[in-house]
Amino acid sequence: MRKGNLIILVVALAMGMVAALMARSWIAQHSAPASAATGTIVVAAASLPFGTVLTPDNVSEIPLSSGQLPDAAFATKTDLLKDGRRVVLTAMERSEMITKPKITAPGQRASLSVLLEEGQRAVTVRVDDIKGVAGFILPGDRVDVVLLRSETQRGETENSADVLIQYVKVLAIDQLVNDRQDQPAVATVAKAVTLQVSPEQAQKILLAGNIGKLSLVLRQPGEARSAEAGRITDNDLGPLFARNAKPPVAEKQPVAEKAAAPTLLQAFKSDTAKVTIYHGLDEKKYDVIHQAKEDAIRQAKE
Structure with a gap:
């Protein structure tokens, strides 16, 4: 083998080794497991229903x-609790992330007012177990x-x-504001449903309550x-419920015409007799009626 070819072979092998090492390094770098956690986040350590006060015991930090x-x-827990007492507004499950919209501000009470969105109002509608969709309406x-x-106008009722x-959003049913409830409310004789509405809608509902009855339709x-x-x-x-509807009138059935009463002559026709009288060669026939029937015919004519 020539010396030049040997040098070329050695150089090629060296370059191949360098390329293999670079490829191995690139693959190892991009297939490495995710880097270790760089921080923590606060989550619920247990199920937290509405109104629960947050403490270091019922919250935890995870990577x-x-x-x-x-x-x-x-x-961190310190960031969550450093400014004062906080209360749960939206029920949370274990390991669910705690965010500001789900809890009160520091020192704030867990009242219905803190659930209202900006510019909205709360108004209560009283309905019975039927108008309240049999208790199946839940908060949220x-x-x-x-x-x-x-x-009633001119004596007619419409x-x-x-x-x-x-x-519109349901905020509460009676005193229940838990939007995580998955069971229908128990039906009672009267039920109060609190709704989130605009100021104008609140006025309409209050006025309408004095005009008639309010009922809810689930969306x-x-x-x-x-x-x-x-x-x-x-x-x-x-047509049966129309305001001016009249009860249906039964159609008149055609009455069979009465048979014409027979005349007295017809009535007694069967009681007549044929009489033949001869005058010489002349022959004459007469219908002879019984005297009593003849008297009756005469009276009828009179």
Whole structure:
């Protein structure tokens, strides 16, 4: 083998070894396990229902793999509890991340007012177990408010149903504000449902409560769009419920014509007799009626 070829072979082997080492280093660098956690985040150490006071015992810190802390989250227990007492507003499960919207501000009470969104109001509607959808409305659901009323004009009464407000949030049922409840509320004779509405909607509900009866219609979750809903009256329920409806009148059945009464002559026709009288060669026939029947015919004619 020539000396030049040997040198080229040695150089090629050296370059191949260098390339192999570089590839091995790159693969090892990109296939290495994720780096150790760079921080912590505060989560619930147990199930926390509405109104629970947060303490170092019912919260815990877990490693955070990414270096960026989620918005409104807390990195340590100290950050969570340093400014004062905090109370749970939204029920949380074990290991669920604790964020600012789910708890009160430091030193704030867990009242219904802190659940209201900015610019919203809370108004209570009293309904019975039927108008409250048999107790199946729960905090966090969305409902429509329907006004039922009766109006009397010119002696005629008209019943109507109008959709007053659509897609409003239920804040509480009686004294229950737990939005994680998965069982229907127990039906009672009267039930109070607290709704989150705008100031104008609150006025409408309060005024409508003096005009007629309010009923709630449960909406499908996530169905935010408003549906077209006009007034429904008695006339829309069918002809039997129409305001000016009259009871159906039975059709008159055709009455069979009475057979014409037979004349007295016809009545006594069968009682007549044929009499033949001969006058010479002339022959004449007569119908002879019994004297009593003849008298009756005469009286009838008179």
